[in-house]
Amino acid sequence: MRSRRKTRLRAGSMGAAGVALALVLTACGGNGEAGNEADGTLEVWAHSGQASEAEALQSLVDQFNDANEDITVELTLVPEADYTSTVQATKAEDLPDIMEMDAPTMASFVYDRKLVPLEGIVSEEVLENRIGGVKESGTYNGETYAVGMFDVGLGLWGNASLLEAAGLEAPATAGEAWSVEEFRSNLAKLAEVSPSGNAIDLGEANSFAAEWGLFTTSPNLWSAGGTLMKDGKAEGVLNSQENVDALTEWSSWKEYTDPNTSGTAFQEGQVALTWTGNWMYPGFSEALGEDLVLMPLPDFGNGTKAGHGSWQWGATPAAEGNEEAAGAFLDFLMSDEAITAMTDANAAIPGSTSALETSELYGDGKPLALFADNLASACGSEDVTAECIAVARPVTPGYPTVTSSVGSALLAIWGGADVKEELDKAARAIDSDFTDNNGYEDE
Amino acid sequence: MTTTSLLPPKSGTPETPARPARRRGAAGPAMAAPAMLLLILFVAVPFVAAIGFSLYNVRLGDPREPNFMGFTQYARILTDPDVSAQFLSSLGHNLIFAVIVVPVQTALALALAMLVKRALPGMAVFRAVYFLPVIFPMALVAIIWRLILARGDQGLLNATLNFFSGGNFGAQDWLGSELTALGSVIVLSIWQGCGFQMVILLAALQQVPGELYEAAELDRANGWQRLLHVTLPGIRTTLVFVALYTTILSLRVFDQIYVLAKSGGGLNEDATRTVMYQAVTAAFDQNNIGRASAISVVFFILVLILSLIQRRLTREREA
Numbered sequence: 001m002r003s004r005r006k007t008r009l010r011a012g013s014m015g016a017a018g019v020a021l022a023l024v025l026t027a028c029g030g031n032g033e034a035g036n037e038a039d040g041t042l043e044v045w046a047h048s049g050q051a052s053e054a055e056a057l058q059s060l061v062d063q064f065n066d067a068n069e070d071i072t073v074e075l076t077l078v079p080e081a082d083y084t085s086t087v088q089a090t091k092a093e094d095l096p097d098i099m100e101m102d103a104p105t106m107a108s109f110v111y112d113r114k115l116v117p118l119e120g121i122v123s124e125e126v127l128e129n130r131i132g133g134v135k136e137s138g139t140y141n142g143e144t145y146a147v148g149m150f151d152v153g154l155g156l157w158g159n160a161s162l163l164e165a166a167g168l169e170a171p172a173t174a175g176e177a178w179s180v181e182e183f184r185s186n187l188a189k190l191a192e193v194s195p196s197g198n199a200i201d202l203g204e205a206n207s208f209a210a211e212w213g214l215f216t217t218s219p220n221l222w223s224a225g226g227t228l229m230k231d232g233k234a235e236g237v238l239n240s241q242e243n244v245d246a247l248t249e250w251s252s253w254k255e256y257t258d259p260n261t262s263g264t265a266f267q268e269g270q271v272a273l274t275w276t277g278n279w280m281y282p283g284f285s286e287a288l289g290e291d292l293v294l295m296p297l298p299d300f301g302n303g304t305k306a307g308h309g310s311w312q313w314g315a316t317p318a319a320e321g322n323e324e325a326a327g328a329f330l331d332f333l334m335s336d337e338a339i340t341a342m343t344d345a346n347a348a349i350p351g352s353t354s355a356l357e358t359s360e361l362y363g364d365g366k367p368l369a370l371f372a373d374n375l376a377s378a379c380g381s382e383d384v385t386a387e388c389i390a391v392a393r394p395v396t397p398g399y400p401t402v403t404s405s406v407g408s409a410l411l412a413i414w415g416g417a418d419v420k421e422e423l424d425k426a427a428r429a430i431d432s433d434f435t436d437n438n439g440y441e442d443e
Numbered sequence: 444m445t446t447t448s449l450l451p452p453k454s455g456t457p458e459t460p461a462r463p464a465r466r467r468g469a470a471g472p473a474m475a476a477p478a479m480l481l482l483i484l485f486v487a488v489p490f491v492a493a494i495g496f497s498l499y500n501v502r503l504g505d506p507r508e509p510n511f512m513g514f515t516q517y518a519r520i521l522t523d524p525d526v527s528a529q530f531l532s533s534l535g536h537n538l539i540f541a542v543i544v545v546p547v548q549t550a551l552a553l554a555l556a557m558l559v560k561r562a563l564p565g566m567a568v569f570r571a572v573y574f575l576p577v578i579f580p581m582a583l584v585a586i587i588w589r590l591i592l593a594r595g596d597q598g599l600l601n602a603t604l605n606f607f608s609g610g611n612f613g614a615q616d617w618l619g620s621e622l623t624a625l626g627s628v629i630v631l632s633i634w635q636g637c638g639f640q641m642v643i644l645l646a647a648l649q650q651v652p653g654e655l656y657e658a659a660e661l662d663r664a665n666g667w668q669r670l671l672h673v674t675l676p677g678i679r680t681t682l683v684f685v686a687l688y689t690t691i692l693s694l695r696v697f698d699q700i701y702v703l704a705k706s707g708g709g710l711n712e713d714a715t716r717t718v719m720y721q722a723v724t725a726a727f728d729q730n731n732i733g734r735a736s737a738i739s740v741v742f743f744i745l746v747l748i749l750s751l752i753q754r755r756l757t758r759e760r761e762a
Contacts, residue, residue: 205707
């Protein structure tokens with residue numbers, strides 16, 4: 001009895017060791033998915049954000065598969081929060097043929113050889129038809145690496161009844177934007193009439209330490225005449241006096257800011273203003289109806305500014321030899337029908353000029369035309385003029401460090417830390433990372 | 444008072460040396476093999492790799508050969524005004540966390556265990572309720588506490604304090620303020636972890652023989668004396684285990700801080716950053732695997748020294 005049990009145990013342990021070994025071996029050799037060109041399969045990765053967006057994409061993929069006998073698109077959705085780090089941690093040869101990426105991460109994927117230029121893959125008409133903001137977000141070192149079905153904009157949304165109660169008129173165009181002094185005094189007035197006692201939701205619950213922080217506060221810097229980086233250097237740029245003043249101003253709004261832990265402070269009329277993107281429009285318009293107004297962000301002196309840049313599509317080295325199928329799919333995604341189906345689902349700004357013209361939301365005189373106007377005068381963050389409104393985040397392979405360092409600084413500043421000190425620290429961290437990586441020069 | 448006499452006699456202890464060694468010869472290594480293999484694969488190999496990575500400028504997903512940097516990363520962790528200040532403050536937060544959480548959580552767990560040990564009707568419900576937070580993942584606990592500790596009047600804690608103080612107690616920014624951020628994290632961590640220690644200590648308490656309490660009562664020992672001279676010595680080995688275990692957990696605090704800082708809790712990062720947090724954000728937010736590895740290696744050496752000291756101390760006491 002005893003010896004029998006012993007042998008069984010031993011066999012069991014050997015079995016377990018065998019299983020472990022097998023697991024390890026498969027884990028080590030797990031990249032055997034090459035050669036998909038032969039059977040016409042096109043692997044596609046996309047982020048899974050809002051449910052309506054993911055559903056729209058899935059139905060577009062189904063449409064494409066039905067219409068194209070010889071190509072089968074296999075769509076894999078990756079949760080939005082992990083999407084960028086998943087792509088970052090995946091070797092280029094293990095990536096799908098086509099992948100989605102958030103606009104500011106593109107340069108880092110190009111640097112990592114995870115994207116190939118789209119000239120020759122995507123048709124010329126499609127590239128030409130893109131709106132200015134999408135063209136800019138897709139270009140790095142003079143080449144097109146990504147095409148976006150849509151773009152986004154950042155704005156100030158107001159509750160008309162509460163604005164009226166405070167005796168304020170909402171500015172409608174970029175030229176009429178509140179100056180920062182007006183904005184500050186309006187916050188005080190609006191706090192008095194807002195049921196919560198707070199005037200605005202600045203998106204604190206999205207975390208200023210995350211990408212949201214840089215996206216939502218950088219318009220303040222640009223509008224104050226500052227920017228994040230110039231010629232691959234942050235020292236003297238990120239921690240400039242303009243930026244220090246702008247962020248000191250921004251953090252002073254905290255006393256009027258609702259933490260919005262419920263996520264519905266603005267929709268329920270608890271606060272008069274909210275500082276967020278166009279993607280919130282469907283919920284806002286349903287909740288507030290006629291009371292919803294869209295305004296430009298406050299002007300810190302250099303004209304009102306707004307962020308832009310959103311999810312876009314690119315082809316990876318895995319698509320080589322499969323360019324025709326990849327091109328067919330990207331052309332399909334960039335067709336006006338597909339763009340309209342997608343922007344109907346996520347209320348984003350259509351990425352092609354022809355789709356934008358017919359848009360129910362962004363066309364001339366339509367409720368969100370302000371966002372489209374902003375994008376019409378878009379520029380990069382290296383050279384922000386007073387005229388340009390929509391500004392893209394820095395296009396550099398070192399972007400992960402930029403956003404992480406700036407995010408930490410923003411969180412600390414919001415918590416009451418010294419603005420200059422935090423920006424100095426962030427600038428040093430960014431410059432040290434750029435030096436370690438030879439300035440991310442792509443030789 | 445000896446502790447060993449309270450434990451059930453170990454069966455077979457006297458005859459062990461007499462058993463012939465050859466009969467066990469092959470079985471030992473064979474049975475240890477799977478565990479050893481896994482240990483080597485998932486602990487030893489990554490650690491050696493981390494030492495290697497820490498000498499290079501490794502970026503995730505970069506096809507270029509990483510540059511050799513020598514001990515630059517270590518030099519930065521130990522001397523660079525920014526990186527080193529961050530590392531030292533992280534280390535400090537870990538230590539403060541351990542110094543507060545280990546005794547408080549162990550004491551609280553013991554108190555709870557003694558409470559729920561009583562054979563009253565419905566006690567199973569209380570045991571379950573106290574154990575419940577352990578089942579929740581830390582991320583969920585952090586989200587719940589984010590609502591409790593939210594700044595402004597809508598935070599549950601602020602609203603409660605305001606109600607009971609008749610409006611005299613103003614709303615606090617519990618997570619954002621430098622003074623209360625780490626304290627808040629400590630409170631929610633204790634709330635989450637306490638139940639687990641309670642269950643372990645409950646099991647130990649139930650093994651303390653009832654006769655000892657009867658004898659103590661005959662000697663007219665009061666409740667306090669019974670706790671000091673019967674209960675505590677009776678569960679000493681378990682207490683040491685619980686304290687060690689809690690220390691290890693306190694050194695690797697990460698989840699609650701990451702969730703509260705990165706998902707909109709507004710947690711003051713500089714006041715709560717732990718070493719694990721610094722390493723993970725260096726690796727996955729800043730894409731700097733080299734620095735993250737160097738932090739891990741230095742931290743490993745510090746933890747090793749700490750556990751050697753702790754082991755020596757507890758051993759001396761046991762002897």
